[in-house]
Amino acid sequence: MTRALIVIDMQRGFDDLEFWGPTANPECEANVAVLTAAWMASGDPIIVVRHDSVSPGSPLHPGNPGNALVDSVAAVQPDLFVTKNVNSAFYGDHDLHVWLSAGGISELVVCGIQTNMCVETTARMAGNLGYDVTVALDATRTFDLRADVAGLGVVTRTASELMATTALDLQGGGFARIATTSELTGA
Template sequence: MTTDLSPDAALVVIDVQRGFDDSQFWGRRDNPDAETNIGLLVTAWSASGRPIVLVRHDSVTPGSPLGVGAVGNTLKDVVAGAPHDLLVTKHVNSAFLGEPDLDGWLRERGIAQLVLCGIQTNMCVETTARMGGNLGYDVIVAIDACHTFDLSGAGGLSLTAEQLTTATVVNLTGGGFARVAPTRELV
């Protein structure tokens, strides 16, 4: 099975940065195949001539491994040398609130379909997907080309990375923000 893609569907690769390899800071992650699948998507998009947007999180949180100037701020090898049409930098979860203006760039080119992948599934990928859906884009998340980390919240509640990924799938599809698909259906 394959997912129908527009000839100009943009691949948006979110926060694939070295700082996310710091397990002391982030904790346990899911999906060890995420980077391999991201690489497959980048290769397929490059071969097809479709646009690629790289997104980098420039954290303003003191001590963050994603801080500007930190080694962890740099992109991982799987995307560092990848051809791309736009680099968006941001300080918040959504790539639509970065610089330069992603929405404006996409609309100037008439791009209506986005395929998202990257880190963290339930944070920046999900937030970008929700905003993209709200802005009227046809959003597809390559769910196996994403990963996240176990997370604790208020009142001692915690979810595993796998549970958070499941919640993201339910949130995006049940809420009508985006579709999800495995990488093999997109390449």
């Protein structure tokens, strides 16, 4: 086994659109379920990652119901379960890099939430660490983003624009390939 599926932050709290704002790709959860089923059938390892926010007001805080994994991912028996409170799954509790290295795993497929945050950060780090990384873009989703940026003023991007930019940055920058769920599963 040299490939693993990393499922990032598929948590109920991301369904709180009043907190997060408009989202893109409502097929994300169904596509993640297809990927996990394919990985379970193949016997290749699955890593499930959960974000444990340190902010008590976040839906992803461990004391809030939104911290729970969505049902389709909660039903998976992962080979490794990682909790984190930052964007990268490589900075969590269990040491992902050590576990992957010990298992001789060199190929990673990454999916989950948010495309331009934890998925992208994990994929970039994995690429920098020498893994062969593929991001299943249609098995990710994110939310509109708006920020007052020094020198630029207020910058706004839709979730769809952010997903496209992440795909461009990852593939164009040589961090990861972008693929669809059907390409990865042959479905």
